[in-house]
Structure formats: C-alpha cells, structure tokens
Amino acid sequence: MLLKSIFAAAALMSAAFAAPSQEKRQSKLKWFGINESGAEFGEKNFTGVYGKEFIWYDFKAIDQSIAQGMNMFRLNFLMERLTPKTLTGAFDPAYLGNLTEQVKYITGKGKYAMIQPHNYGRFYGNIITDTAGFKTWWQNVAAIYKDNDLVVFDTNNEYHDMDQQLVFNLNQAAIDGVRAAGAKKQYITPEGNSWTGAWTWVSSGNGASLINLKDPENKLIYQMHQYLDTDGSGTSANCVSATIFKERLQAATKWLKDNKKQGVIGEFAAGNNAQCISALKDGLSYLQQNSDVWWGAIWWAAGPWWGDYIYNMEPSTANPAWTTILPAIKSYFV
Ligand SMILES: *[C@@H]1O[C@H](CO)[C@@H](O)[C@H](O)[C@H]1NC(C)=O
Numbered sequence: 001m002l003l004k005s006i007f008a009a010a011a012l013m014s015a016a017f018a019a020p021s022q023e024k025r026q027s028k029l030k031w032f033g034i035n036e037s038g039a040e041f042g043e044k045n046f047t048g049v050y051g052k053e054f055i056w057y058d059f060k061a062i063d064q065s066i067a068q069g070m071n072m073f074r075l076n077f078l079m080e081r082l083t084p085k086t087l088t089g090a091f092d093p094a095y096l097g098n099l100t101e102q103v104k105y106i107t108g109k110g111k112y113a114m115i116q117p118h119n120y121g122r123f124y125g126n127i128i129t130d131t132a133g134f135k136t137w138w139q140n141v142a143a144i145y146k147d148n149d150l151v152v153f154d155t156n157n158e159y160h161d162m163d164q165q166l167v168f169n170l171n172q173a174a175i176d177g178v179r180a181a182g183a184k185k186q187y188i189t190p191e192g193n194s195w196t197g198a199w200t201w202v203s204s205g206n207g208a209s210l211i212n213l214k215d216p217e218n219k220l221i222y223q224m225h226q227y228l229d230t231d232g233s234g235t236s237a238n239c240v241s242a243t244i245f246k247e248r249l250q251a252a253t254k255w256l257k258d259n260k261k262q263g264v265i266g267e268f269a270a271g272n273n274a275q276c277i278s279a280l281k282d283g284l285s286y287l288q289q290n291s292d293v294w295w296g297a298i299w300w301a302a303g304p305w306w307g308d309y310i311y312n313m314e315p316s317t318a319n320p321a322w323t324t325i326l327p328a329i330k331s332y333f334v
C-alpha cells in the first residue's frame with residue numbers, strides 16, 4: 001500500500017500442519033495471516049522510542065487471532081531501528097530483543113513468523129544500491145533465526161520506483177545472505193517493484209525479471225499485495241466490484257502456473273460493506289481453487305495503535321474487520 005508507511009500487525013489461522021508436499025494437495029489455503037504493524041510506525045523518525053514513536057505486538061491479541069485460525073504473522077519493523085548505523089553494522093539489542101521475543105512467542109505456538117523489514121528497498125530514505133551490504137544484513141539477521149523452521153524471510157516490503165535490475169539484485173542478495181547464514185529450511189518471499197502488486201505483476205515487468213531468482217533450497221514463495229479499491233492502494237473502504245479481487249489475481253495466477261512458481265498474497269484488505277465482503281469471498285475462493293500455486297493470504301492489518309483505521313483487525317468488538325469481515329472469510333483458510 002501507498003500509505004503503508006503508517007501501520008501493520010500480525011495474526012493468523014492455524015491448522016495442524018503437514019509437510020509442504022502434503023499441504024499442497026489440500027484445497028484450503030495453507031497460510032492465513034495478518035500484518036502485525038506498529039514497530040515500523042513513526043517512519044519519518046528513524047530512531048524513535050518504544051511506546052512513543054513505535055510499539056510491538058500484543059501477545060494476547062496474537063493468541064486471539066490464533067484462536068480464529070490464523071497461523072502466519074507478518075512482523076513489520078524498520079531496518080534503521082535494527083541496525084541503526086549501517087547495513088552491515090551492529091544490531092540495536094533492545095529492538096532485536098523485541099523482534100526475537102515476538103518470533104519466539106509466535107513460533108512457540110507452532111505458527112509462522114514472517115520477518116519483514118518495512119523499508120520499500122530504502123535505508124534512511126535512500127534507495128539501497130549496496131547489494132553486498134544488503135546480503136550481509138540478511139546474513140546477520142538470518143543467522144539469529146536459522147534454527148527456527150517456522151520463520152519466513154520477506155526480503156523487503158514493497159520496492160517501488162526503482163530500477164528493475166536492482167530489485168532483482170537485492171532479492172537475490174537477500175536469498176544468498178539467508179542461505180549463507182545456514183538458514184536452509186525457511187521459506188523466503190521475494191517482493192517485486194511497483195509495490196509488489198499482484199495486478200501489475202506481469203505488466204510491470206516483475207514477472208519477467210524475478211522469474212530468474214535462484215534459491216539453492218528451492219523455497220521461494222513470491223509475495224504479492226492486492227487491494228480492491230480503484231487505484232489498488234488500499235486507502236478506500238470501497239471496492240471496484242464484487243469480482244475485482246479475483247480479476248486482479250488472474251494474470252499473476254497464470255504466471256505462477258506457467259512458470260511452476262508459488263505465491264502468497266502478503267497484504268490484502270477491503271472495507272466493511274457488502275460489495276467488498278462479496279469481493280473478498282470471491283477472491284479467496286479463487287485463491288483456494290488455485291491452491292496448487294497460492295499459499296494463502298495475509299490481512300492488512302492489526303496492531304495496538306490502529307484505532308479506527310478502516311481495515312483494523314486487531315481483536316476488539318470496536319473493530320468491524322474483526323467482528324464482521326473475519327467471520328466471513330476465515331472458512332477459506334482452515
Ligand atoms: C502492511 O504493512 C505495511 C508496513 O506498515 C504497510 O506499508 C502496508 O501498507 C500495510 N498494508 C496496508 C494495506 O496498509
């Protein structure tokens with residue numbers, strides 16, 4: 001999303017998990033999650049202070065989301081707060097401590113935790129061009145989580161307005177860094193340019209470029225995002241039509257199938273109204289019918305500080321996404 005800079009969160013649907021090869025034969029979607037958002041808040045203030053500019057996620061809320069069937073939590077955070085000096089510099093122990101505490105809590109419940117630098121391919125506001133430094137950053141981060149198979153590595157949130165070859169190179173550097181750390185069992189989700197939109201995956205050139213990414217462990221799950229408002233930015237409670245979700249997934253689905261790749265919708269959301277809920281069900285049903293290539297979908301967003309945000313799925317009777325949308329869509333996942 002264009003506004004993403006503002007928030008995120010995590011929660012998910014769970015099921016007893018079989019080995020990946022067996023999961024593929026099931027028609028229900030494997031991953032149902034939520035963006036846990038808040039640790040990247042105050043993005044204009046790279047330093048920030050815990051509890052003032054940014055916040056970590058509420059374990060009780062995560063438990064409630066797990067109880068609803070969620071099994072994937074996409075943990076938003078900022079690279080500048082994890083390695084404040086340089087890409088290759090030391091970790092901030094408190095920020096890393098909080099991230100690791102979240103990962104341990106979620107994976108300790110048998111659910112997936114997605115490590116997601118919410119950086120748009122930028123560091124301190126500048127497009128990252130130091131691919132070797134980016135590889136080192138990922139190698140350092142992955143070394144911490146290399147023995148936890150329930151961790152998923154998301155190379156970066158929503159590259160945009162960047163040279164396509166650079167987006168390819170950064171994704172490849174991230175993959176190489178993760179594997180060089182000895183993290184061999186974990187899934188990695190590359191993201192594309194153009195805000196990694198599913199609807200523009202092929203037309204933007206992401207497909208033709210990122211198809212050439214190489215993972216020696218063959219565990220890439222291409223991550224795309226999709227909103228249902230007119231400009232696809234996820235800033236409106238209105239949906240274009242009751243079939244727009246499915247329509248915006250079709251070209252990417254064909255690309256995944258033609259190229260024998262796997263994908264996940266790492267962000268999706270829509271407003272609390274009849275047309276949007278119809279569109280959500282139609283699109284999730286489509287993902288389910290194509291679960292040979294689609295792993296699931298991750299709602300945007302939850303987190304303690306979202307307030308009356310239109311898509312707020314933090315567990316609370318005050319949040320229509322929690323009280324109305326979640327019950328309408330969760331059956332597609334578990
Ligand atoms: C999910 O979180 C990211 C990080 O805050 C944000 O950029 C993105 O816009 C969020 N998605 C939505 C729909 O807000």
Ligand SMILES: *[C@@H]1O[C@H](CO)[C@@H](O)[C@H](O)[C@H]1NC(C)=O
Binds near residue numbers: 045047048049052
């Ligand atoms: C950035 O955050 C720090 C710590 O809370 C605060 O003292 C400072 O005023 C903030 N700066 C801006 C520009 O918001």
Ligand SMILES: *[C@@H]1O[C@H](CO)[C@@H](O)[C@H](O)[C@H]1NC(C)=O
Binds near residue numbers: 095098
């Ligand atoms: C989380 O961050 C806070 C604030 O910096 C810090 O006091 C606390 O020790 C951190 N928690 C962990 C588990 O590292």
